[in-house]
Amino acid sequence: MTYLRPDFRHPDAPTNDLGYTSKDYEGALSTLCAGCGHDSISAALIQACFEMSIEPHQVAKISGIGCSSKTPTYFLGNSHGFNSVHGRMPSVTTGANLANRDLKYVGVSGDGDSASIGLGQFAHVVRRNLNMLYIVENNGCYGLTKGQMSATTDIDSVNKSGMVNEHQPIDLVNLALELGATFVARSFSGDKEQLVPLMKAAMSHRGFAFIDVVSPCVTFNNNAGSKKSYDFVREHNEATSALDFVPMKDEITTTYEQGSSQEVTLHDGSVIHLTKAIKGFDPCDRRAAIKAIKDHNERGEILTGLLYVDTDPTDLHDMYGTSCKPLNSLKEDVLCPGNATLQSINESFR
Template identity: 60%
Template sequence: MTSIAKPPVRHPGLQRNALGFTVRDYEGAMSTLCAGCGHDSVTAALVQSFWELSLPPHRAAKMSGIGCSSKTTAYFMKQSHGFNSVHGRMPSVTSGASAANRDLTYIGISGDGDSLSIGLGQLSHAIRRNVRMLYVIDNNGVYGLTKGQFSASADIGSTSKKGEANMQQPIDPVLLALSLGATFVARSFSGDKAQLVPILKAGLSHNGLALIDVISPCVTFNDHEGSTKSYKFTREHEVEISAADFVPLRREITAPDTDSEVSVVAMHDGSTVRFRKTADSYDPTDREQAYAHVRACQLRHEVATGLLFIDESGQDMHAMAKTTTQPLVDLPFADLCPGNAALQSLMEQYR
C-alpha cells in the first residue's frame, strides 16, 4: 500500500517556530498503519519535537529498516533526506551516512523485531561507535507486518494471537544499551506525549547515539485463541466469497493525567501496564543506578520510563575516528583520492 499525500490546506493562524514553519510543515504523507496504532502517536511526538527545536527539515536524514515502525519515516518531514534500508541494517547504513556527512541530523526509526532480532549486532556496534543519531525503537513485542509473531522483546507469559504463551526471555533494549556503554538511554510510552516530546528533544540535542525505547502497543494482534471475535474463529465459520480482512477501529491508548510516579495504563485486551517515572532525586548520570533502577522496576512488573542515563562527556564516532570536520561531499576529488604515492605512504605505517 502506498502512502497518500496530505492536503496542503492549513489554518492561517497556526503558530510558527524560529524558522517560520508551522507544525504542518513537519508532517509527511497520510499514515497507512492501523487506526489507533501507537506508532502514529510516536510520529506525532516526533513532529512536535522537530517543530519545537526549529530543526531545518532539509538538514535531516530519516533512516529506517523493515517493519511497521520503519514505514513511519514517510509520515513526517517530507522535505528531508531519507533511506529505507533492508531488515536490521539501518544502524550500519546510518553510520556510513554520518561518516560521509556529519552536518546532517540523523533520525533512525526501528522496531523491536528490526533492532533486537536480525539487527541486534548492528544496534550493538552503533552504540559502541556512539554514532550521533536519534535511535527510536517502536517496541510492541510482535512482528506487525507478518501477522503478530513474538519478537525478541515479548515478555515471558505474554500470549500470541493464537493463545500461545511466550516462554523465552525478552531482550530489554534499555538494559542492553546500558551494558554496552550507551551515552543516552531513555524509555517512554507512545500514549504519553507530555513525557515523550521532551525526551525526543533531548535525544536530538545529544552528542552521540541517543537510544529511546518507546512502548507502542499493537492494536491489531490481540485476538487470542478462544475468542469468537477472532480472525481465526470468523474464518472457520463464515462463507467466504472474497479474500478480505477487517481491522477493527480502536481508540488510541493514552496515559492518565496524574502526578503519581506510577501510571497504570489499560490495554485493549483488558491487561494493564505499569509505567514508573523517575523521581526528582534520580541521578541519570549514574550508570549503575540506572541499571539497578530498571531491574528493580522489572521485578515489580513495572516499566521504567524517563531519561534513564546520559553521559555528556562521551566522544562520538567522529571524535574517536578523527575524521575530517568537512563532509566528504564538500571535499575536492584530489583530497578524497590523493593517488598511489599517498596510499603507499599510508600502508608503510602498518608494516
C-alpha cells in the same frame, strides 16, 4: 477513502523561528491501523523538530523493515530518507553519517528489526557511539506478519490467540546500557509530554541516543494479558522524573524546589530539567540505571523517562579523527593529495 492529505491549514497557524508551521514537518498520510502507537511517535517527532526549529532538509531518516520502519514516510516529508534491508538500518546510517556528519540522523526500527534479525547490528552501532537518534517502536509482536511474539515479548504475556510466552525477553534498554550507550531512555507512545522532550534532548546529544518506546499494536497485541497493551502500560508505568528540555539559545531558568530537581547540561549548552520522582535516582550513573530497571521489572513495573546520559561523550568521528567537513564538500586536492603523500603514509606502516 483517500490517502491524500489536505493542503489547507489555518492561516494563523503558529510558526517556529524559521517561519515554518508544523505542516512543514509532516509527511504522507499514515496507512497504519487506526490507533496505532507508531502514529503517536511520528506526531511526537514532528512536534519535537518543529519546536527545535530544525531545517527538515538537515535530517536523514533511515529505517529497516516492519510496521515501525514504514513510519518515516509519515513525518518530515522534506528530509532525506532511506528504507534499508531488514535489520540493516544501523550499518546504512553509519555509512551515511561518516560521509556527511552535518546531518541529524534519526533511525527508526522495531522490536523485530532490532532485537531479532538486527540484534548484531544494534549491538555494534551502540558500542561505536554513532551520533544519531535511534528509536525502537516496541510493540512486542510482529505486526506485519499477523502478530507472532517477538524477542521483546514479556515472559507470561498472552497474545491475541491465547498463546503464553515462556521465553525470556530481550530488554533493549538494559542491553544498550551494558554496551555503553551514552543516552538511554524509555517512554510510552501515549505519553507525549514525556516523549517530546526526550526526543529533543536525544537529538541535541552528541553520540548514540537510544529511546525504546512501548507502542501497543492495536490489532494483534492490545488484548487482556498482553504486557504491551495500552491498559497495562498505563497501569504499570513508573517514571524516573518529570522532564523538560531547554535548548542553548533560550534562557536557562528553573522554578523547582531545591532538592527536588536536577539539571543535566549537554555538550552544546542545552539543559535537561529533571523533577525527580524516584528518590536518589541519578541519570548520570549507569549502574544505578541498570539496577533501577531491574528492580522495577521485578515489581512488574515499566520504568520510563531519561534513564542514563553521558554529558561529555566521545562519538565515532572523535574516535576515528575524521574530517570536520562532510566528505561531499571536500575538493579533489584534499581527497587525492598526490603520490608523495601516499608514499609517506605507506612508509609510516613499515
